[in-house]
Amino acid sequence: MSAGRPAGLPCDTRRPEEPVVSDTPADDHRAVAARFTRTVRGADPARWDDPAPCEGWVARDVVRHLVEWFPAFLRSGAGLSLPAGPSVDEDPVAAWVVHSDGVQTLLDDPATADLVVKNPHLGEMSVAQATAMVYTSDVFLHTWDLARATGQDERLDPxxxxxxxxxxxxxxxxxxxxxxxxxxVPVPDDADPQTALLSFIGRRV
Structure with a gap:
């Protein structure tokens, strides 16, 4: 079993800037999380302890990172709790599905999506805005990490x-x-968007 890795290290790809959204924060999360879910479900169970691109991580640590840091963010900033699934060491697929479904439920309900999150780095904004700004993009980027670690389709939306x-x-x-x-990581000026983005955040593709 892997020991896990705390948030805030070089593979913590949360980004405090305007998100690229498909429609609303709820719809955007639904689409991005669905792709990550397919990658989680598609992982060969024998590969969950294979090395991931993030130094010191294995595949299950990619899931661990997402299901640990965002619940803590919501709890400290908005007093919200997400449903607790099994541990990532026990069942990474179920751990992710329970977590992701819980996030989507919060975003789909205006009563929770419109609650204010207070964060010393971001200031004050709605749960929906904060999710779009720092979490959905993290899921998107870590889709590549998990796909690379488990030998699946690595292509991201260009x-x-x-x-x-x-x-x-x-x-x-x-x-x-x-x-x-x-x-x-340096790349040619004509690198495709995915290679350019991943290289910018320190991945070697």
């Missing part, structure tokens, strides 16, 4: 990749100094 990179480039120094990213 338009979203391009939009995210455009939003992150002006904040390069700030983001790099946060400790959430590894060193930027």
């Amino acid at each position: 338009d979203r990749c391009a939009g995210m990179l455009a939003g992150m480039l002006p904040m390069d120094e700030v983001l790099r100094g946060s400790g959430h990213y590894g060193p930027r």
Whole structure:
């Protein structure tokens, strides 16, 4: 079993800038989480302890990161609790599904989506806005990590990749100094959007 890894290290890809959304924060999360869910469900059970692109992580740690940091964020900032699933070590698929369904339920209900989250780094905003800003994009980026670790389709939406990179480039120094990213990996000027984005956040593709 893997020991896990705390949030806030170079593979913590949360980003404090405007999200690329498909429609509403709820719809955007639904689409991005569905892709991650397919990757989780498609993982060969024998590969959950295979190395992931994040240094020191194995595949299940990618899921662990997501199901641990965001509930803590909601609990401390808005007093909200997400349903508790099994541990990632016991059943990473069920752990993810319970967590992701819980997030979607919060976003689909205006009574919770419109609650205010207070965070020392982000200020005050609605649960829906905060989810779109720092969590949904994290799920999107970690889809590649899990796919790479488990030998699945690694392709990401190129338009979203391009939009995210455009939003992150002006904040390069700030983001790099946060400790959430590894060193930027040089790529050719004509690199495709996915390669450019992943290299920007420190992945070697």
